[in-house]
Amino acid sequence: MSGSDSKPRDPHHAVLISLRSMFPVFQECHPLAIGIHKAVLERLPCINPQQLRLTMRMHTSSARYLKALTNGETRFDLDGNVAGPVTPEQKQQALDTLRERFRKGAEQHKARLLARQQEQQRREKLVKLAEKFNVR
The missing domain is CATH 1.10.1710.10 (ProQ/FinO domain)
Structure with a gap:
């Protein structure tokens, strides 16, 4: 480097x-x-x-x-x-900005977790379908 x-x-x-x-x-x-x-x-x-x-x-x-x-x-x-x-107004604006940022971050985290769960469920269904049709 x-x-x-x-x-x-x-x-x-x-x-x-x-x-x-x-x-x-x-x-x-x-x-x-x-x-x-x-x-x-x-x-x-x-x-x-x-x-x-x-x-x-x-x-x-x-x-x-x-x-x-x-x-x-x-x-x-x-x-x-x-x-x-x-000023109190400046403090409140900073606090509101932080709260909104953390709220959005929490929403994004929740959406990522949900997407992972849905992907896992989709994979499990595909495995079950594959097992069902591969049985002889």
Whole structure:
């Protein structure tokens, strides 16, 4: 395996890894200040704004971040300074997003189990039919 195999293939993930290494608020997954992407662009003007936007979406939609937002009281800037409160509405929206995501995941899991059961039943019926018609 070459050294390039250890690098993230997704450029947004690479940007997130960089943000985590430079700013503890990303690594520790604290609720971020509103508009923090502007501060990131000021400090790191070499980052493509579109790529940063997608990276921020990936980070802030993660279950880990949504849980931090749900349980947090305070938002933080890039230096870890208090940058305002997490409002009850923001907490509720994060909680609703998590609940919906887990509900959909549970539904998908249930559907996969049902499909496996149906496939197993279909196979058992085929075996029985084969046994029935192979009898001499």
